[in-house]
Amino acid sequence: MTVPEPTAGPTAARPKYVGGAVKRREDPRLLLGRGRYVADINLAGTVYMAIVRSPHAHARITSIDTSRAVAAAGVLAVLTWADIKDEAGPLPCIDRYTDSLPVLQTALADGVVRYVGEPVVALVASTEYGAEDALSLIDVEYEPLPVVVDLDEATAGTTLLYPEHGTNVMTTIAQDVGDVAAAFAAADRVYEETFTIHRYVPMPMETRGVVAEVDPITERLTLTTSTQFPHLVRGFLSGVLGMPESRIRVVAPDVGGGFGAKCEFYCEEVLAPLFALRLRRPVKWIEDRRTSMVASSHAREQKHTVRVAVQDDGTITAVDAQSWTSNGAAYCTLATTPASISSAMLRGPYRIPHYRARAHCVVTNKTPLAVYRGAGHPQAVLVMERMVDTIAADLGRDRVELRLQNMLTPAELPSDRGTAIVLAGQVVYDTGDYGACLERAAEMIGLSGDWEAEQAAARAEGRYLGIGLASLVEETSIGPYESAVVRVDGAGKVTVLTGSSPHGQGHVTTFSQLVADELEIDIEDITVLYGDTDVVADGVGTFASRSAAIGGAAARKAAGVVKEKALGVAAHVLEIDVADLEWRNGAAHVRGVPARARTLGELASAATAWNAPLPGGMEFNLEATYQHQAGGIAFSHATHAAKVGVDVETGEVTVLDYVVVHDCGTVINPTIVEGQVHGGVAQGLGGTFMEELAYSPDGQPLPMTLQDYIMPTLGDMPWIRTDHMESPTPLNPYGMKGAGEGGATGAPGALVNALQDALAPFGVNLTSDGPWTPDKVLALIPEDPA
Amino acid sequence: MTSAPPRPTLIPVSLTVNGLPVDAAVPGRLLLADFLRDSLGLTGTHVGCGHGTCGSCTVLVDGEAVRSCLQFAVQLDGCAITTVEGVSPDGQLTPVQQAFQDNHGMQCGYCTPGLVCSLTALLAKDPSPTEETIVDTLNGHLCRCTGYQNILKAARQAAGRPVEEAHG
Ligand code: FES
Ligand code: FES
Numbered sequence: 001m002t003v004p005e006p007t008a009g010p011t012a013a014r015p016k017y018v019g020g021a022v023k024r025r026e027d028p029r030l031l032l033g034r035g036r037y038v039a040d041i042n043l044a045g046t047v048y049m050a051i052v053r054s055p056h057a058h059a060r061i062t063s064i065d066t067s068r069a070v071a072a073a074g075v076l077a078v079l080t081w082a083d084i085k086d087e088a089g090p091l092p093c094i095d096r097y098t099d100s101l102p103v104l105q106t107a108l109a110d111g112v113v114r115y116v117g118e119p120v121v122a123l124v125a126s127t128e129y130g131a132e133d134a135l136s137l138i139d140v141e142y143e144p145l146p147v148v149v150d151l152d153e154a155t156a157g158t159t160l161l162y163p164e165h166g167t168n169v170m171t172t173i174a175q176d177v178g179d180v181a182a183a184f185a186a187a188d189r190v191y192e193e194t195f196t197i198h199r200y201v202p203m204p205m206e207t208r209g210v211v212a213e214v215d216p217i218t219e220r221l222t223l224t225t226s227t228q229f230p231h232l233v234r235g236f237l238s239g240v241l242g243m244p245e246s247r248i249r250v251v252a253p254d255v256g257g258g259f260g261a262k263c264e265f266y267c268e269e270v271l272a273p274l275f276a277l278r279l280r281r282p283v284k285w286i287e288d289r290r291t292s293m294v295a296s297s298h299a300r301e302q303k304h305t306v307r308v309a310v311q312d313d314g315t316i317t318a319v320d321a322q323s324w325t326s327n328g329a330a331y332c333t334l335a336t337t338p339a340s341i342s343s344a345m346l347r348g349p350y351r352i353p354h355y356r357a358r359a360h361c362v363v364t365n366k367t368p369l370a371v372y373r374g375a376g377h378p379q380a381v382l383v384m385e386r387m388v389d390t391i392a393a394d395l396g397r398d399r400v401e402l403r404l405q406n407m408l409t410p411a412e413l414p415s416d417r418g419t420a421i422v423l424a425g426q427v428v429y430d431t432g433d434y435g436a437c438l439e440r441a442a443e444m445i446g447l448s449g450d451w452e453a454e455q456a457a458a459r460a461e462g463r464y465l466g467i468g469l470a471s472l473v474e475e476t477s478i479g480p481y482e483s484a485v486v487r488v489d490g491a492g493k494v495t496v497l498t499g500s501s502p503h504g505q506g507h508v509t510t511f512s513q514l515v516a517d518e519l520e521i522d523i524e525d526i527t528v529l530y531g532d533t534d535v536v537a538d539g540v541g542t543f544a545s546r547s548a549a550i551g552g553a554a555a556r557k558a559a560g561v562v563k564e565k566a567l568g569v570a571a572h573v574l575e576i577d578v579a580d581l582e583w584r585n586g587a588a589h590v591r592g593v594p595a596r597a598r599t600l601g602e603l604a605s606a607a608t609a610w611n612a613p614l615p616g617g618m619e620f621n622l623e624a625t626y627q628h629q630a631g632g633i634a635f636s637h638a639t640h641a642a643k644v645g646v647d648v649e650t651g652e653v654t655v656l657d658y659v660v661v662h663d664c665g666t667v668i669n670p671t672i673v674e675g676q677v678h679g680g681v682a683q684g685l686g687g688t689f690m691e692e693l694a695y696s697p698d699g700q701p702l703p704m705t706l707q708d709y710i711m712p713t714l715g716d717m718p719w720i721r722t723d724h725m726e727s728p729t730p731l732n733p734y735g736m737k738g739a740g741e742g743g744a745t746g747a748p749g750a751l752v753n754a755l756q757d758a759l760a761p762f763g764v765n766l767t768s769d770g771p772w773t774p775d776k777v778l779a780l781i782p783e784d785p786a
Numbered sequence: 787m788t789s790a791p792p793r794p795t796l797i798p799v800s801l802t803v804n805g806l807p808v809d810a811a812v813p814g815r816l817l818l819a820d821f822l823r824d825s826l827g828l829t830g831t832h833v834g835c836g837h838g839t840c841g842s843c844t845v846l847v848d849g850e851a852v853r854s855c856l857q858f859a860v861q862l863d864g865c866a867i868t869t870v871e872g873v874s875p876d877g878q879l880t881p882v883q884q885a886f887q888d889n890h891g892m893q894c895g896y897c898t899p900g901l902v903c904s905l906t907a908l909l910a911k912d913p914s915p916t917e918e919t920i921v922d923t924l925n926g927h928l929c930r931c932t933g934y935q936n937i938l939k940a941a942r943q944a945a946g947r948p949v950e951e952a953h954g
Binding site: 023024026027028030031032033034035036037039040042128129202203204205206207254255256257259288289290503504505506657671672674675677678679680681682683705706707711712713714715717719720743 | 932
């Protein structure tokens, strides 16, 4: 083989992409209207699915008459539970504890409906509007049953959703650390409080949707679905239908936000395939907004009671906590995770050596509840941070000082907290400087200096200002693993396959940054593919702030293996020992002879079948698969600080300033991280001041449109100021932790504490996360505020 | 005993979409959003709510920003419509679009086409809008991903205003 004259790569040091504010590579396509979301997919011959849903919160189905629909022109098929019960098993719940009672959902109601919106009958018609029309041709009769929507009533169990179990409490999670009884016996003071957290929802701007089709050649099923975890959906669907995974392809195209609502496996992902298998036509279903209010997972609703043991010097020695989560009518795919996280993480950054929690998952006649950005963290942060402020006020201590006194210091890390999170594992805080983070946030919001004078002066003028703090530690980057493939074509262009499928997080950009740095090539030379189980054989998904850290590490590791292979090929081509080569600027260089080099493309080309032979044992093609396994949970941390003003005439709260100081380890792209913080804070602010998925006592959901489920718009938002700290985690080869959820996790606690601070002169004690709408705020203020 | 499907009465409409003439016969109840997306394949226009609240479905009708989920296709007879696909004449990002990329004014991109259309309409009429006008325009849109701060920055950049400053 003739060795061509060496081509030298440029020798100047290449700037690193990681850590840089690289503009998103996915944006131009989306900005030009070329995105491809599920609703945009219109296959030839598509037929449309529509679903009859229960109007009752709890009822026995006494009869279903589908004959008028079956006879109607344009209606192609109708399915009830009786038609599919032998084909479709229950929907999975993957975070059940071994002693959890089995309360799983079915694709269509099995004789009893337990929430408004539960699917009862599904049909398919030849047009989308026609499918909606045909719903009125299905006659279902119900015998109403007693309804329980209140968490306390449900826990008491006078009305049971599943009488066969004799209780509505489906799981009780226990966390036991140290000697709580002894700590309380020795405590100088004990504080006790009950907190309620209301129900609100992720509400991505793109609703859910599916397209199912059977490939006429392979007879395999393709399910295109708006999901955060296509690979898991493939497994779930396989399990529910008893169909081998090899016969299923799941595609997540562009996904218009998820926040947890699309980290679920839903009945429509079973029903559309069942119709497609019967009709051999593509079956499409797009959730309308009204339906999404009841048919996509709900979130947050919990009640907490806490007792806190405190010494006179301000040391918090123990917490004894109970919580109840309103899980809705049945278990979701992720059902116990919110309760599990709340109970495992309640102590946040504080030492508190003795801790006991019992977290109960309770069924109620509401839409099933699952994870939403932060899962159980925001609730826990609100409870803990309200208690810390209460204690500080009672002891006459500065709230920053009291926090610092009780916070774990960097010297105390790693710290095994003695608790565990379902699916994720033991809680062992890894790295961070919680105190420095708090002090920085307090300084930025203006707590040092003359804040108290400013507040007093404003009050004298009838303006009520408050500052609230919330310090948090959050679970991120959970495993078990993520996979990646990196391959180089003969032109030196690189394809990265990741099993982690995005929905707005900018994976194309961050994964390109990581791989470009590893191979020292241009970011434009990289293509990132995801979201199709046939293209990327293996993967886990995007949730729990894990993608960039776990999936990104896998991609960069795979690129590293490719680089090693390339060096091996270079050694062969240049007839030199591999130890005499170094990788620089996308090329293998002979040490000391920089001009003797081979570029990545040349090496990739040399490793192909037609340019061989390679020496025995050397693999063809520059390609590598890498599975990065998380060595444990990485914990990000932050302090949020909010400044609010309350109009005591109208009850309106204005967020005047908002600061987030956070630490998510090594940052790949600060702009993207900041965007995640902004979005999370907006969701926390929405939940605190406007959003509620309220129910009437008889189980009817009250908001039905975005006119009555009020979400924040620009005018509701403060200008968010952020500052970053970087404590790399040893658990990740590149020090990365997760950044996706902290914004939503900290905001409710900081905002409620700020409101409390503003209204303190009225003797209020806020024990709920609201939503603090003007009417509710006004109710806290005496008639004559002066 | 399947009866024949009731045939919807079709109504002719003639309009211009992204500069091209379109002649069609449509059912009276067909929404403009569905007409653009399903009949014409212009899926860049997104439906986020279907009831006029979110602004995702915004298109330009004779230069005005209009919510296409609140219009029937037949109402547009004789009108000139520009969708997000037609905002840029040559497939290159317009200054409005570029501003979104420059300021990370988007994450999932679902709300983005509606915002691009609204701001394009605004700036065509008033190339130097006040901060208040910008905020008013943006307040008509819901975005669940960005928290709006970077959208505001993008809008300021497109309007030639200073990008980085707290708003009141
Ligand atoms: S889809 Fe038209 S305003 Fe929301
Ligand atoms: S970018 Fe996702 S809704 Fe705005």
